[in-house]
Amino acid sequence: MQLDPSFRVADRAGADALVGAVMSTMQALEAVLAAETGHVRVGRLREGLAEAEAKAALAGAYLQGLEVAKANAVALARFAPAGVELLKGAHRRFTQAVEANQAVLGTARTVSEGLIKSLAADLGRASAPSVYGQPSRAPSPYGRGTASGPLTFSRNL
Template sequence: MHKAEPLRVADRITAEALVAGVLGNMAALESLLAEEADHVRAGRLREGIAVSEPKAALAAAYMQGLEVAKANAVALKRFHPEGVERLRAAHRRFTAAVEANQTVLASARTVSEGLIKSLAEEIGRAQMPSGYGKQAPAPSPYGRGVRSGPLILSRNL
């Protein structure tokens, strides 16, 4: 198995194609990020999560395009300087879109964690009977000596 030769920009046509490819991936990824944020803001988490697979593929293609552009920075500047400026401007807008998306996802994660922690505390309080004497968890209805374990929170969302 041999490694593919990296793209080398040697003329204006190749430079334009590289810039167009990176800009296209960036625009598609920005659109997916906005869609994901809209779903999460509206509480449609399942739809928001469904975007993650195409988002990962587009992000990989975008990062690969950026690496090729960086490797060919001198040639891009020589053959297509206006394309380099378009890439810079688009990258600034894209960075802002990524930050907005990350803010929405962090807010949703914080709210979700707060809800789960509140639920776990309520479950814990419900297992402690009130009465006289030493406080002890209520016996489990599922068998002798077996109690429900703690509520587990997954941070992989």
């Protein structure tokens, strides 16, 4: 649920509506993050990252809801003090879910980078000629000492 940035709490009903809107957005975002974390943790990256647009939209709505809540902090404290405490507790739990998600995504990124670097090193090692078992540089046909080979173009691909 998108909140209007100019929303102003004037009574208990408005305070309860604001707390409910922020809570529902937070819970929906937490569910998307939990699904993403679960998929990425077991190596299903495509499924884990499939809901990136929904996650971005929910994150934007959540941040906008927090801004509206901050703008109405005095009225919320006056009309719905229990709702404010509920939001604070939910936000602490949500922060833990975000931290777990970031840790899993960071690990997946590190593993992916390691695999790519290892693959690049193996390919580089395989393309280097060896002389008597030692890696050697092939002489460049251009006399510049570069190890790269000529550029080839295939029309069959």
